[in-house]
Amino acid sequence: MLKTRFTEEFGVEHPIVQGGMMWVGRAELAAAVSNAGGLGIITALTQPTPDALAREIERCRELTDKPFGVNLTLTLSIDPPPYAEYRQVIIESGVTIVETAGSDPTVHVEHLKEHGIKVIHKCTSVRHALKAERIGVDAVSIDGFECAGHPGEDDVPGLVLIPAAADALTIPFVASGGFADGRGLAAALALGADGINMGTRFMCTQESPIHENIKKQIVGASELDTQLIFRQLRNTMRASRNAVSEEVVDILNKGGRFKDVKDLVAGSRGRKVYEEGDPEFGIWTVGVVQGLIRDIPTAGEVVRRTAAEAEERLRGLGPEAVDVPAPASVV
Incomplete structure (x- = not known):
């Protein structure tokens, strides 16, 4: 079993997070990931109202007794969603982990932390990750240029961004963008991350709520x-x-x-x-990583085989293969 700062801080078995994807992060997928030992994420704004989010959180709780989180993506808009109401639902529902993304999360982080909620903030650069650390988040998810959605404007791929983040941050962080299997998890840990976040890979699973045609499109791409x-x-x-x-x-x-x-x-x-x-x-x-996806398994199978393959590859290196401290322990 891979034990990292992230697994210890967030109480999960495997250092694997399911991305909080719009229209995808629903209860069935989040629960399946959490039940397998990863961290499943419900996407708040996929739900049309705060009350609908409350019901979705309750549905997820009926499907798993393991930790899961809620993503709250913050956008600049002339007609923004009622973020304070969504945030209050998260607090009142007893959710213990929130992933924020998008614009400045300071107000949300302060309020969530007052209620003992752990916050992961998604960033696309080291400078933004450092700001997130300063405002008190518990962990960062850092997106390389390979990711789906918004990769920022710096165009820095994970192979450089991950070790740069490792050098700069003191809090745990997970690497995002370009991960689909245990090879990627092992590489991320070797580069200094405490885990990985996978979005596109979890889109293409049996519990993912998107149409089968789109899953097949990803497999064939x-x-x-x-x-x-x-x-x-x-x-x-x-x-x-x-x-x-x-x-x-x-x-x-x-x-x-x-x-x-x-x-x-x-x-x-x-x-x-x-x-x-x-x-x-x-x-x-969809991410560049779709080029590595060739099947539509259960989300649980993705979690378990990713963790197992990473363990096998890290053990294969052996302590004599490198002369640097291990980023994670294999127990």
Whole structure:
């Protein structure tokens, strides 16, 4: 068994976190990951109202007695969701772990910490991770350029970002972006991380609530089949390469602005992709790591085999293979 600062701090068996993905992070998936010894995450804003989130948390609690968390992604918007109400539901529901992402989480972190809730903040750079550490988060999830969704604007891949974070941070952190199996977990631990966060890999599991066509699309895709959109707007997003993402890039390359593509990138279209299974209908996020995904197992199998393979690879190195302290113990 792999024991790290993350497993000790968050009370999980394996240093594996399921990403808090929009339209994907529902009770069945989160519970399956947690039951296998990882940390499952419900996505708060997938639920249309705070009351719906309360019901989803209760559903997850009925499916697992293991630790699970809730993701609260903070966006800058002229019509933002009622974040304070979602946060209050999380507190009143007795959730003990929250993953924040997006814009400055200070107010949320302070309130959550007052109620004894552990906070993981997702970042795309070391400087943002250091700020998160200063405001008191318990851990950081740091996203390399390979990740699905928003990788930031620095374009630093995990092979550099992970050890850079390890050198700078004193709190535990998990590496995110580009992880699908035990080889990646072993590599992340060797680079100084305390665990990994997997999103795309858990999208492609039996408990994932997305349409089977989309899971098969991921299995059949390569590492070349993603598209970076919004680069011109300094709000880069990695999505599946399809006719819609190509059109968005073309419009922006010709000088278009967000108003010219807003209907193409509407979240309602992305949600419909997941619900109805047409991968060409809208923008949907997926990571470069889809090139390593070749099956649709249960989420529990993903957790168990990822941990087992990482242990085997780390043991294979042997203490004589390296002359640096081990980032994790194998017990």
